[in-house]
Amino acid sequence: MIKQLKTIFGLFALLILCNGCFPQKPQLKNVLRLSCEDEPHTLDPRQARDLATATGIHLFYEGLMRAQGGEKPELALAESYEISPDQKTYTFKLRNSSWSNGEPVTAQDFEETWKSVLNPSYTAPNAYQLYVIKNAQQAKEGKVAIDQVGIRAPDEKTLVVELENPTPYFTQMLASHFYYPACKALRSHVSTDPLDKKLISTNGPYLLDSWERNELVAKPSPHYWDRSSVKLDQIQFIVSDNSTAFQLYEQKELDWAGSPLAILPIDALQSLKKEGVLHVKPSAGVHLFRVNTEKAPFTDAKMRRAFAYALNRKDLVEHVLQGNQTPATRIVPSSVLPGPVGFKDHDLIKARKLFKTYLQDNNMKAEDLPTITILYPNGERQHKIAQVVQQQWKEAFGIETQLQAVETKVFFSQMKSHDYQLAIGSWYADFLDPISFLEIFKYKDNGTNNTQWENSAFIALLNASAIANPIKRKEILLAAENVLMRDMPVIPLFFNSYNYLKRPDVEGVYFSELGYLDFKKAAIK
Amino acid sequence: MLIYLAKKLFYLGCSLFAIATLTFFLMKAIPGDPFAEEQAMRKDMHEALLKHHGMDLPWFVQYQNYLTRLLKGDLGHSLKYHGKSVNQIIASGFPVSASLGIEAFMIALSGGLFLGILAAYKKGGWQDHLALCVMLLGVSIPSFIIASGLQYLFALKFSVFPIARWGTLSHTILPALSLAALPMAFIAKMTRASLLEVLNTDYIKTAKAKGLPARTVLLRHALPNALLPVVSYLGQLLAAILVGSFVIEKIFSIPGLGQWLVNSVSNRDYPTIMGLTLFYSVILMVIVFLVDIAYGFLDPRIKVKNDE
Numbered sequence: 001m002i003k004q005l006k007t008i009f010g011l012f013a014l015l016i017l018c019n020g021c022f023p024q025k026p027q028l029k030n031v032l033r034l035s036c037e038d039e040p041h042t043l044d045p046r047q048a049r050d051l052a053t054a055t056g057i058h059l060f061y062e063g064l065m066r067a068q069g070g071e072k073p074e075l076a077l078a079e080s081y082e083i084s085p086d087q088k089t090y091t092f093k094l095r096n097s098s099w100s101n102g103e104p105v106t107a108q109d110f111e112e113t114w115k116s117v118l119n120p121s122y123t124a125p126n127a128y129q130l131y132v133i134k135n136a137q138q139a140k141e142g143k144v145a146i147d148q149v150g151i152r153a154p155d156e157k158t159l160v161v162e163l164e165n166p167t168p169y170f171t172q173m174l175a176s177h178f179y180y181p182a183c184k185a186l187r188s189h190v191s192t193d194p195l196d197k198k199l200i201s202t203n204g205p206y207l208l209d210s211w212e213r214n215e216l217v218a219k220p221s222p223h224y225w226d227r228s229s230v231k232l233d234q235i236q237f238i239v240s241d242n243s244t245a246f247q248l249y250e251q252k253e254l255d256w257a258g259s260p261l262a263i264l265p266i267d268a269l270q271s272l273k274k275e276g277v278l279h280v281k282p283s284a285g286v287h288l289f290r291v292n293t294e295k296a297p298f299t300d301a302k303m304r305r306a307f308a309y310a311l312n313r314k315d316l317v318e319h320v321l322q323g324n325q326t327p328a329t330r331i332v333p334s335s336v337l338p339g340p341v342g343f344k345d346h347d348l349i350k351a352r353k354l355f356k357t358y359l360q361d362n363n364m365k366a367e368d369l370p371t372i373t374i375l376y377p378n379g380e381r382q383h384k385i386a387q388v389v390q391q392q393w394k395e396a397f398g399i400e401t402q403l404q405a406v407e408t409k410v411f412f413s414q415m416k417s418h419d420y421q422l423a424i425g426s427w428y429a430d431f432l433d434p435i436s437f438l439e440i441f442k443y444k445d446n447g448t449n450n451t452q453w454e455n456s457a458f459i460a461l462l463n464a465s466a467i468a469n470p471i472k473r474k475e476i477l478l479a480a481e482n483v484l485m486r487d488m489p490v491i492p493l494f495f496n497s498y499n500y501l502k503r504p505d506v507e508g509v510y511f512s513e514l515g516y517l518d519f520k521k522a523a524i525k
Numbered sequence: 526m527l528i529y530l531a532k533k534l535f536y537l538g539c540s541l542f543a544i545a546t547l548t549f550f551l552m553k554a555i556p557g558d559p560f561a562e563e564q565a566m567r568k569d570m571h572e573a574l575l576k577h578h579g580m581d582l583p584w585f586v587q588y589q590n591y592l593t594r595l596l597k598g599d600l601g602h603s604l605k606y607h608g609k610s611v612n613q614i615i616a617s618g619f620p621v622s623a624s625l626g627i628e629a630f631m632i633a634l635s636g637g638l639f640l641g642i643l644a645a646y647k648k649g650g651w652q653d654h655l656a657l658c659v660m661l662l663g664v665s666i667p668s669f670i671i672a673s674g675l676q677y678l679f680a681l682k683f684s685v686f687p688i689a690r691w692g693t694l695s696h697t698i699l700p701a702l703s704l705a706a707l708p709m710a711f712i713a714k715m716t717r718a719s720l721l722e723v724l725n726t727d728y729i730k731t732a733k734a735k736g737l738p739a740r741t742v743l744l745r746h747a748l749p750n751a752l753l754p755v756v757s758y759l760g761q762l763l764a765a766i767l768v769g770s771f772v773i774e775k776i777f778s779i780p781g782l783g784q785w786l787v788n789s790v791s792n793r794d795y796p797t798i799m800g801l802t803l804f805y806s807v808i809l810m811v812i813v814f815l816v817d818i819a820y821g822f823l824d825p826r827i828k829v830k831n832d833e
Contacts, residue, residue, distance in 0.1 A: 042607035049562065123573045125566050141569070196608070212617060213691055214780035240778035244689045247676065248778075251688050409557025409793050416561060426563065447565030 035245030036261035045180035057177040060202040065175040073175035087166035087468040097225035099201040107153035129178035134162040165466035169433035214239040231523035259498030260515040284513040285428035289491040304488040310351035310396035328492035337434040373402040376424040377411040453489030559793040601796030611800030622769030622781035629704035641716025663710025672703035719751040760816030764809040
């Protein structure tokens with residue numbers, strides 16, 4: 001027996017020795033290390049749906065424009081562009097640039113990528129982002145031939161795009177990953193594996209170096225047209241749990257922790273704020289309640305408004321969430337659409353009056369109301385919000401609401417089948433224009449609406465907003481938002497903020513309100 | 526022996542088929558959709574995606590397709606992580622989970638045996654009380670608390686080991702200890718109880734009466750028989766520990782298989798759920814099979830029975 005035990009321990013010692021043979025990586029100087037909760041799902045720009053993936057796409061690819069914080073996006077692969085007098089035709093001149101395999105990036109690359117997205121046989125979840133282009137939607141639905149879509153490349157360096165309507169935010173859209181080019185191998189399905197380094201080439205400031213063991217590593221691309229602007233030697237994305245990432249940052253093993261790719265632990269926020277090390281970036285995202293307008297008592301707008309006015313959002317964000325969020329009494333953040341929209345927060349007088357009117361109209365007492373249930377996906381933050389709101393409505397109207405926390409996929413499934421009364425949710429803009437917030441509520445059958453609400457005046461106003469005059473357009477969009485807030489199929493809660501930690505020597509990372517990070521000009525001081 | 530092996534392999538195949546079928550239907554029965562997200566897809570796109578992955582077909586066609594692919598050794602591709610096949614996921618995650626698992630297994634086994642033998646040998650003494658105390662703590666404290674405690678003590682306070690991540694031997698120590706705590710306590714408890722029982726049997730008394738030293742009686746005569754129940758537990762333990770622990774992998778940011786399995790369920794990543802469940806089953810069954818054979822070597826009575 002002793003002999004056998006000795007053999008076992010001998011094997012164990014051998015295993016430990018083998019374990020110690022992990023390759024040691026060479027030390028580089030300008031390395032940026034970030035934490036992320038999840039790794040990118042794909043590196044095909046046509047398939048990106050989540051923040052981690054979008055961040056990867058912005059790293060490895062580049063489009064005609066690039067958002068860098070100014071009011072308008074900067075020129076990227078487009079050297080210049082012209083807009084026709086009717087604001088419907090854009091003609092881009094492309095600069096000399098190459099793919100990572102050395103081949104030139106041409107106007108045909110853009111044309112073919114966008115047309116591949118609009119091909120009815122290709123499953124592209126973001127195809128609708130291209131529907132501002134002439135005939136794009138009809139082509140995707142198979143109603144017109146793909147060559148009738150308003151995208152043309154007369155020569156290698158010229159790209160002409162015709163739009164359905166004047167779209168003042170089109171250049172903003174061009175700076176999003178929805179409009180980035182994909183290489184020929186991906187377009188022609190030679191390889192469907194975006195990680196296939198032999199076949200897949202990219203055209204952005206960085207190249208994929210390795211992607212294994214919870215770690216994605218990027219290095220500067222030698223073929224990038226603006227190589228001199230790229231200062232970092234390496235970027236490492238480390239997938240880790242939020243609390244672990246925070247500890248890793250504290251141990252100086254990370255240079256960036258928290259938003260947008262992860263979340264800082266709520267318990268740590270207060271002390272970080274006191275220490276003055278917490279960075280805050282307002283986001284183009286609103287957290288809200290979706291209201292099922294076909295389930296009593298919320299079939300009546302009075303009741304929806306009563307519930308919206310009764311909430312004390314200031315209390316919620318200051319004492320519960322504590323993450324520098326701002327109370328939202330409208331759907332579009334003021335930074336995206338400045339204007340006098342919105343209602344008074346915690347307006348108990350108005351709320352109780354509306355509640356009473358509803359009861360009188362329906363000859364009911366508060367006890368006769370059907371049970372009201374708040375549906376939300378499992379999670380610490382959502383649970384806290386639900387509990388606070390439950391208490392606030394109890395104080396305002398003396399009614400009990402039920403809380404129903406479900407698994408995320410079950411939550412979306414219930415939302416889709418409209419099996420809910422009130423559901424906690426959020427919306428983050430795809431591009432910085434009010435239409436990105438308002439359009440989701442345009443039609444009842446829009447997958448993200450889910451409130452069963454549709455309003456002809458709202459639809460007419462959104463349709464009328466497809467004009468070039470910015471002042472008039474702003475007025476129309478404000479009017480549309482007013483309609484939404486009058487009918488209240490969604491109850492706004494707060495505008496979110498991104499909280500993150502960053503080492504003082506990290507510079508030049510552009511953090512967009514949309515939640516994307518751009519590392520092109522990032523450097524370590 | 527050959528017939529015995531063939532029989533075992535046949536049962537193994539049948540069990541795998543049953544598991545594959547059961548997992549397939551259970552997975553389809555849980556509500557939720559792999560493509561459902563906050564930013565809901567347009568209906569036409571959603572339908573196109575379901576079609577693309579063959580999920581619009583009747584269940585029996587899907588089941589048939591699945592079994593056909595399985596027989597070819599193709600576990601399919603992840604629905605969430607494009608371009609990643611389940612085979613690739615296993616190939617990248619299993620070695621990590623397995624090496625950590627074996628390390629934890631060895632710690633649990635050596636620590637457990639040592640504590641158990643010590644406690645039985647010094648029954649009633651302070652060593653026994655100390656060992657019992659360690660066993661009680663190991664069994665009752667959840668692994669994530671032990672993990673956080675170890676992180677605080679050895680990484681944050683004394684900076685002896687890295688707090689998380691994977692890459693060098695020192696990265697493996699804290700997670701292996703956290704993983705090993707519970708089975709170690711369990712092995713120690715079993716060894717102690719079993720040894721005490723054996724020590725009361727007649728043949729041990731005879732050995733003692735013959736004047737053999739207490740150590741020899743314990744290690745040479747009592748221990749081999751006392752270890753039988755421990756060996757049967759080791760099989761299950763090894764299978765469970767090899768495929769990784771979700772909690773420990775999450776706390777220490779370890780790129781193992783445990784996280785993949787749990788996340789695939791919450792993502793409704795059907796091919797990954799199916800592939801990993803089957804893989805886990807194979808590991809479990811092979812190890813149980815090996816333990817059965819090992820039993821034959823350890824206990825002559827079983828060997829005779831099998832040969833008959």
